Amino acid sequence: MSDHAPRPRLARDLYVTQLRIRRFEETVARLFAQGRLPGFVHLSIGQEAVAAGACAALRDDDVITSTHRGHGHCIAKGGHLGRMMAELFGGRDGYCAGLGGSMHIADLERGILGANGIVGAGIPIATGAAYAFQAQGTGRVALAFFGDGAVNEGAFHEGLNLAALWHLPVVYVCEDNGYAELTATDLHTAGPGVAARAVAYGMHAEEVDGTDALAVHDAVARAVECCRAKEGPALVVAHAPRWHGHFEGDPQRYRPMGELEEARRRDPVGRLGHRLLAEGWADESWLTSVTAEVEAEIAAAVAFAERSLPLELEAMLHLAGAEASW
């Protein structure tokens, strides 16, 4: 990924990443509605700029921890779409051999230490990876994604305090989409906001429009810079509304009139597309061709996933090192 990519190239890269997330998740939504995907699916449509911008500010050897709403993070950090999709189908060629599902996708080679089914759990884990990087003296950075709901978990406070105390190279990225499940932020979080909590722990903190991928990139790049200069940790709060329900199938009766329409007006993908054209960083034919490429890639991912059979129970037991009986 880009260290100091020139602006136009960075913007084009961010656009492609966002589009890959958008199309991947739209496809997941459709497959889910068709009853072809088991379990829970949480989509990040509307929040793509956070994943894309943040991961573009990292090096390939940096690591992330992710959340239950993690497809975007994984794609932005270089995850393989076919193996992700196969995991959603429960196939043996999925990232977790079909044993984890959407909420546990991990790819250690690409620095994806795992999505997580437990709110806030990635925070101490990223903090621990940052401790390892500090002890190893490698200059690597860890980044934890988490939602606005996670900041009321003990894991958030314990992780931030530790990281600040030890000056660990970890960037905390809070994705504020206004809700924790079905409960609006003002009903679950006291005080002046997450950034103020980070400041209270003595770390650099910024707020950013989470529908503007370039702005997210810049804010996270500053935070990463802090960490590489041994002045970490740092926190970035990115505000971006989600378009879909908390989970697929959520009728969203709790959302006030007009909120979703307003959210769609802040479309991070469309916005960056307009900007590319307006700045002359890309033209219509480029947009058309990358769209076709992304769509072909997603179709291939689905085809790959559809061909992937689930593991046999015996293979699962073998993999877990378990006895066939207990």
Place this chain on the structure above:
Amino acid sequence: MVTELRYWQAVNRALAEEMERDPRVVLVGEDVGTPGGAFGATRGLRERFGPDRVRDTPISELGIVGLGVGAALAGLRPVVEVMFNDFLTLALDQLANQAAKLRFMTGGRARVPLVVRTLVGAGKGTGPQHGQSLEAWLGHVPGLLVAMPATPADAYHLLRAAIRCDDPVVVLESLRQWNLRGQIADEEPLEVGRAAVRRPGADLTLVSVGGALPRAERACELAAGEGIDVELIDLRWLWPLDWACVESSLRKTGRLVVVHDAVGFLGPGAELAARAAERVALAAPVVRVAPPRTPVPFAPSLEERYFPGAERIVAACRKVMGRSDG
């Protein structure tokens, strides 16, 4: 070479040797650094290995176990100290949902070489929140290994084996045994999941779990005086469970008594009794010697009766032998 050490010194020596051998081994925990451990187990290690590898932490059990998970994923071999096993309750998400499941959840790709050292305070007047024996909780979580060293030699060997293991191990050390002296031979094999026959015998099999061992040994002597020849097995690991060792003893004796400091209901003895009933034609019903299903009482006279003593174990032996005074 054979050395005589106290139990806690054996822990200290194991840590020092493993840190010397493998630079990836680090220690984190409350009081482990400058103070040298709440009970002295890490004395001198910060001076010897430096503050990057031996760190005092805030009182954040969830945070530090999570730190260990992340550090393990990023290439270290962390040994996290949680003062008492009662305090694992605060860290259970990272232990049971993260450390224990990552290998499985990633289809076998991620390994978490984490050791959590923690004390069982039973029998030292520690009361309801410092005196529990929670090994059954831990043993019930697939993915966790559970070691219970009962002698100074095992405090040394089991910890070294745990540190070299690529999966998460909880080592439940025994405060009762903390100052006990014992001989430690260097050349013992480092095996995970191997029980030890402490005394051969022909009449019945007595399985002792963790810190109950000295009382079980005393009971063997008393029983011998009554003409009962007890085979004593020190389980050493709750998981992996060395059932083969127990079963081969039972095939000889046909009689089973189990003793432990965990509450009897759903305790380790329940699993052993069930297996014995399922797999061996016993000559007599199994007898478990364990505390009642109440919290640990503080008053010394109550605590004395709450935890199994040698007399109760001998009574169980008589009962399983069909002696009327059992």
